[in-house]
Amino acid sequence: MSEIAKTPEPPYxxxxxxxxxxxxxxxxxxxxxxxxxxxxxxxxxxGIESVREDLGITVSYWDSLESITxxxxxxxxxxxxxxxxxxWYSSFRVRVARVEREYGI
Amino acid sequence: MSEIAKTPEPPYxxxxxxxxxxxxxxxxxxxxxxxxxxxxxxxxxxGIESVREDLGITVSYWDSLESITxxxxxxxxxxxxxxxxxxWYSSFRVRVARVEREYGI
Numbered sequence: 001m002s003e004i005a006k007t008p009e010p011p012y013x014x015x016x017x018x019x020x021x022x023x024x025x026x027x028x029x030x031x032x033x034x035x036x037x038x039x040x041x042x043x044x045x046x047g048i049e050s051v052r053e054d055l056g057i058t059v060s061y062w063d064s065l066e067s068i069t070x071x072x073x074x075x076x077x078x079x080x081x082x083x084x085x086x087x088w089y090s091s092f093r094v095r096v097a098r099v100e101r102e103y104g105i
Numbered sequence: 106m107s108e109i110a111k112t113p114e115p116p117y118x119x120x121x122x123x124x125x126x127x128x129x130x131x132x133x134x135x136x137x138x139x140x141x142x143x144x145x146x147x148x149x150x151x152g153i154e155s156v157r158e159d160l161g162i163t164v165s166y167w168d169s170l171e172s173i174t175x176x177x178x179x180x181x182x183x184x185x186x187x188x189x190x191x192x193w194y195s196s197f198r199v200r201v202a203r204v205e206r207e208y209g210i
Contacts (some may be wrong), residue, residue: 002160004160016119035115051161051162054158055156055157057162059121059123091209091210092208093207095112095206095207096139097202098203100202101199102200103199
């Protein structure tokens, strides 16, 4: 998770998840690890980058909007989303974006 | 910088900057603060979110590709980019993406 994702030539898609956590773990750490493992096994998954201080930013990369929709509908992921709403996040924002250019060193 | 950006209804654009730093500050902290201040005063700037552990992720939001291009060409920012290449980052990736959907709590 501390590596920069090795993504293919654009276009592809990014889901930018920005969040603030509530206090305490309450099952969050284990579920977060499980969601990364589960996402990585979904069709169309390209990579993930995740960092948290006070604010957390997780960016996952996908080959298509369809793959993102399928991941969002995954039963185990839906349960995590429900618990996220209910207890783990005080606020969050999800942004789905089409990556058009990429460069770096 | 620790707040979730208050962005308008999509579409708009995101620049996802993922990086690993070299060791030591060497002027980085002051330049990073200055770049946030400078970006916030550019035409078309919509917001910024930034987090660093080992990996750093900074996402800046913009109203158009033209605003991103203008920001990239800003003289003071170009000098920061040059120093970033030369000494501050061991690796980085810049991804320019069009935000198509947004939701949250």
